[in-house]
Amino acid sequence: MASASIIEQRDNAPVFGNYIAGSWKASQSGETYENRNPANPSELIGRFASSAKGDVEDAVSAAAEAAGPWGTTSAIARANLLYKASEILASRVNEVGRDLSREEGKTLKEGIGETTRAVQILRYFAGEIQQPIGEHYPSMSPTTFLFTLREPIGVCAIITPWNFPIAIPAWKIVPALAFGNTVVFKPASLTPLCAVHLTEALAEAGLPAGVLNMVTGSASAVGDPLVTDERVLAVSFTGSNSVGNQIKKMAGERGAKVQLELGGKNPAIVLADADLDHAVTQVINGAMMSSGQKCTATSRAIVDRRIAAEVTQRLADKVGALRMGDPLEDTTQIGPLVSADAAERVSGEIDRARSEGVALVAGGSKPDGLNGGHFVTPTLFGDVAPDSRLGQEELFGPVLGVITVDNVDEAIAVANKVRYGLSASIFTRDIGKALGFIQKIQAGIVHVNSETAGAEPHVPFGGYKGSSSYSREQGKAAREFYTQVKTVYLDPPPGA
Ligand code: UN1
Helix, strand or coil: CCCHHHHEECCCCCCCCEEECCCCEECCCCCCCEEECCCCCCCCCEEECCHHHHHHHHHHHHHHHHHHHHHCCCCCHHHHHHHHHHHHHHHHHHHHHHHHHHHHCHHCCCHHHHHHHHHHHHHHHHHHCCCCCCEEEEECCCCCCCEEEEEEEEEEEECCCCCCCCHHHHHHHHHHHHCCCEEECCCCCHHHHHHHHHHHHHHCCCCCCCEEEECCCCCCHHHHHHHCCCCCCEEECCCHHHHHHHHHHHHHHHHCCCEEEEEEEEEEEEECCCCCCHHHHHHHHHHHHHCCCCCCCEEEEEEEHHHHHHHHHHHHHHHHHCEEECCCCCCCCCCCCCCCCHHHHHHHHHHHHCCCCCCEEEECCCCCCCHCCCCCCEEEEEECCCHHHHHHCCCCCCEEEEEEEEEEHHHHHHHHHCEEECCEEEEEECHHHHHHHHHHHCCCECCCCCCCCCCCCCCCCCCCEEEECCCCCCCCCHHHHHHHEEEEEEEECCCC
């Protein structure tokens, strides 16, 4: 870690500042909050600025001031800078991946993998920004040169969740900057260290002061003043539906452009002709990796009745064999949940399902030992009713429910009967059934014979129905959100 972001050492732990107008500084109040390792809460990772309205105003002022010059910088210069940031971050992948694992709790392998994804996003947009940014049209008039341009919007607010603490900030911030916008970044308060790493890589690559500003703190103290500031013209948010809907109201009401990525209740359909070994492995990966804390996680296995007993047994064997422990250990497959609150909430949902009589097949017990970390045992429920709470509500934890159906049509109907529509999988060897599923499933991301989670950086990402706000992120889709179109009618002066 370069030391610029550390503004002091207190009781042997670093204190990190906000990044505003090109410098790292304490919050105006000087207050900080603690960031602890969820696998071992006695480990204090650091203290971070507890910011409020005044800090947000400073950050927005800096971003507003930088917007003009940055928006007119050559795209090639912006591309070079992003590429340089990719190289800086690439040189730190192991260190940043480890910090990701320490503050979020996913395994080291996943932490390094996610950091590598952020590097890839920087590389991608360094190239993408060099692609055409307009179109040339024929005109009704033979002398008119009629074309479009894409221009930046201005100051963007980027509000990100803790579950992908470097990839999601990267896939929002990098295209925002690439297309000439300036940014005020409010990372999740549970994972500010990854936000610092990303901000540092961009700052060290030579980003001019004010182009990217990072303000840490709580949703109410930082998020609210940010989304209501009239100078913020676009807001991109990933997180819960309840917060997303508030943001939509607050920012949408005053005319800002708003992009929301929200929850999921993602199904994996397993048909009787599927390769069961493969299907079961993929379903478990989709449900349990990162302790199920992905909006793309599989939370419903919708299984053909003829193979339901066998699939449930195989899933149970795999769930029971998952090695839970310190995410920094090589052998660990499942780390803790991100916080005590998260672990308590998910355990509460498991207890509630049990008390409602849902069949517990594996897990469900409370782990002990493990340094007092916020662990929840991977859990499998059988015979889940599609309309029950477990069949409908996003749990955001290592919990999978098996739903039994009679045929592929019923499977798709059940899969669609939730308010979400982010990702969905089907496991089958039957091309006709796979094609039918692709056509009928209400989901923004569709997998045939692979797990519901995962997102390559160069293709659109987003959901149907309550999972998203119709806009898409990443790849070419990102430019739709981070630019506005200007249509130009260029005519020669009379007589020319
Ligand atoms: C992935 O599945 O790798 O918050 C990415 C989330 C999603 C990103 C998922 N927006 O979980």
